[in-house]
Amino acid sequence: MTAVDDAAFRELFDAHLADVWRYARRRCTTSADADDVAGETFAVAWRRRADVPPDGGDARLWLLGTARRVLANQRRSQGRQHRLRTRAAGLAAPPPVEAGSHEGGELWRALARLSPEDRDLLIMRAWDELPVQEMAVLLGCTPNAVSLRLHKARRRLADALHRTESAGSRTSPARSRNAEGGLP
Amino acid sequence: MIDDPMDALLAPLDPSRTEAPPAPGSVRYASILERAMSDTDTLTPISLTGRHGRAHPWRRYLAAAAALVAVAASAALLARGADDPDPISVVSSAAERTGDVTSFRASFEEETDDSVATGTIEVNGRDNYSLDVITTSKEDGHVERDITVVIGRHAWQKLPDGSTHTTLARRGGMEPFGSSSQAVVAAALSGSDVAVVGPETVRGEPATHFRITLDDAARSALADLEPNVLGWFGLNTPVVVNTVDVWVGGDLIRRIQVQTDYSSTTTDYYDFGADIVIERPAWAG
Numbered sequence: 001m002t003a004v005d006d007a008a009f010r011e012l013f014d015a016h017l018a019d020v021w022r023y024a025r026r027r028c029t030t031s032a033d034a035d036d037v038a039g040e041t042f043a044v045a046w047r048r049r050a051d052v053p054p055d056g057g058d059a060r061l062w063l064l065g066t067a068r069r070v071l072a073n074q075r076r077s078q079g080r081q082h083r084l085r086t087r088a089a090g091l092a093a094p095p096p097v098e099a100g101s102h103e104g105g106e107l108w109r110a111l112a113r114l115s116p117e118d119r120d121l122l123i124m125r126a127w128d129e130l131p132v133q134e135m136a137v138l139l140g141c142t143p144n145a146v147s148l149r150l151h152k153a154r155r156r157l158a159d160a161l162h163r164t165e166s167a168g169s170r171t172s173p174a175r176s177r178n179a180e181g182g183l184p
Numbered sequence: 185m186i187d188d189p190m191d192a193l194l195a196p197l198d199p200s201r202t203e204a205p206p207a208p209g210s211v212r213y214a215s216i217l218e219r220a221m222s223d224t225d226t227l228t229p230i231s232l233t234g235r236h237g238r239a240h241p242w243r244r245y246l247a248a249a250a251a252l253v254a255v256a257a258s259a260a261l262l263a264r265g266a267d268d269p270d271p272i273s274v275v276s277s278a279a280e281r282t283g284d285v286t287s288f289r290a291s292f293e294e295e296t297d298d299s300v301a302t303g304t305i306e307v308n309g310r311d312n313y314s315l316d317v318i319t320t321s322k323e324d325g326h327v328e329r330d331i332t333v334v335i336g337r338h339a340w341q342k343l344p345d346g347s348t349h350t351t352l353a354r355r356g357g358m359e360p361f362g363s364s365s366q367a368v369v370a371a372a373l374s375g376s377d378v379a380v381v382g383p384e385t386v387r388g389e390p391a392t393h394f395r396i397t398l399d400d401a402a403r404s405a406l407a408d409l410e411p412n413v414l415g416w417f418g419l420n421t422p423v424v425v426n427t428v429d430v431w432v433g434g435d436l437i438r439r440i441q442v443q444t445d446y447s448s449t450t451t452d453y454y455d456f457g458a459d460i461v462i463e464r465p466a467w468a469g
Contacts, residue, residue: 006221013217014208021205031203035212038205042220107197113407126194154190 009049012059013042020063026127027071027120037074041067064128065138110161118153125150271378275369275394278432282453283366285436286310287460290361292451298322307361311336312462319344333465340468348467364413365437365453371405372396372428384431387454391433398425417442417449 017038024037044066045052053059111119124130124138132150136143206212290305303317314333320326328344341349359367373396381393396402403425406414417440431439441450 009221010217013220017213017216018205022200025200025203025205026198035206035216039216039219042216046220107193111194115403122190122194125188126191127198127200154188157190 005049009046012045012052012063016060016063017042019060020067023064023067023128024071026123037067037070040070044070061134061137068138107161110157110163113160113163114153114156117149118156121146121150121153122157271380271394272373274392274432275378275396275430276373278430278435278437279366279369281435282437282456283363285362285456286360287456287458288362288453289455289458289460290451290453292449294447294449296447305361306460306462308460308462310360313361314462331465333462333468335462335464338464340465342465342467350468359410359413359416361416364416365440367409367413368406368417369396369428369430369437369440371409372398372402372425374402374405376402381429386431386433386438387452389433389438389454391431391438394430394432396428396430398427417451 020041021034021038024041025031025034028034028037041063045063051062053062111122114122121135121139124135125132130138132143132146135150136146139146141149206216287308290307292301292303292305294301294303299319299321301317301319303315305313305315307313312335315331317330319328319330329342330344331342333340338350343349376399377397379395379397381395384391384393398406406425425442425444427441427443429439429441429443430437436456437453439450439452441448
């Protein structure tokens with residue numbers, strides 16, 4: 001490790017921690033989880049500091065792309081635990097996207113009905129406010145493909161929202177039972 | 185910039201609007217930085233898929249392999265004779281009959297990127313079942329065992345750390361395994377393509393292998409099922425399901441295999457109608 005490495009990395013960290021943390025927080029249940037994802041993202045950046053593009057938009061996108069993969073790895077691992085626990089205890093925890101939300105219940109439920117890919121697209125646009133061109137870089141496809149997928153995701157969200165609202169007005173007894181929480 | 189009504193609807197839900205990132209100089213900030221810079225593991229440099237705007241070659245190989253499988257499945261479907269029964273009818277009928285069975289055993293194997301879980305399930309009646317799961321980490325070979333016994337509203341669990349828990353099962357708990365299988369297969373069949381893969385043997389019994397390739401309508405139908413139905417198959421996120429393979433023998437479902445983006449779960453059903461007794465476990469205390 002050289003002093004130049006060290007100083008350059010600290011600059012990178014100072015410049016982008018907030019963006020990386022927000023990106024993680026939008027996809028995690030708690031702030032502490034977002035801290036962990038941000039920490040792991042910058043740990044990867046530290047290990048691969050020779051590969052990080054020069055600062056500017058490229059470095060930020062490189063870090064967001066790394067955070068995206070860190071989150072995907074976590075999701076796979078947690079998914080396994082979640083599946084087994086659900087099956088073992090006869091429980092059903094809410095989808096991660098619902099966690100921590102107290103407002104916009106129907107919208108959260110509609111989001112939870114979408115595929116992870118659709119949710120990620122919508123969140124990238126509405127929360128991260130990434131331009132389509134940057135989304136294309138992160139997703140490894142063309143801007144046209146992103147626009148098309150985004151259009152479809154919005155339409156599916158609208159459909160899911162409509163169905164969630166309809167289901168809410170019916171109030172399925174089974175759904176109510178499942179919403180009552182876990183083991184006492 | 186928010187320029188779409190749906191984005192505007194979503195924007196207020198952004199959790200980072202009400203929580204700030206770690207502030208420079210704070211303990212959290214320093215802790216994240218220290219953790220990052222103390223990491224000395226080495227990684228083989230890899231290029232980011234997105235930086236070049238095109239997929240890695242292995243994705244193309246996988247896509248080609250998937251296309252070959254699809255062609256093979258289609259060929260099998262075309263080879264079906266005009267007098268052969270409709271695959272959807274065969275699978276639906278078997279799912280219904282399996283849903284009517286009140287006692288049976290099942291074994292399953294679930295493989296993900298990082299682990300393999302194997303387990304046995306014994307079922308007798310609507311609310312009596314036992315489940316024994318052994319999970320092995322692919323990374324370090326670590327083995328965990330998780331045992332659950334449910335009799336009516338009473339549930340006993342033995343967790344991987346050896347601790348045991350006695351509790352009341354949640355109201356509405358798990359739906360019966362048999363009828364859950366029926367519901368999942370029925371949902372998977374809605375609007376999907378069903379191909380006959382061919383005759384095979386499951387636990388010594390002759391069976392016909394069918395492959396259901398899900399479309400959006402089928403995934404949506406799966407998503408409409410309750411979690412206490414889907415949970416048996418690890419289907420908490422039905423939207424990631426790609427195919428459901430079903431083996432039918434003697435007008436009963438003998439095996440179900442669910443392929444998702446992240447996992448593959450194979451469940452074998454056997455000992456239909458056997459005299460199965462679910463008892464309070466000795467370790468329950």
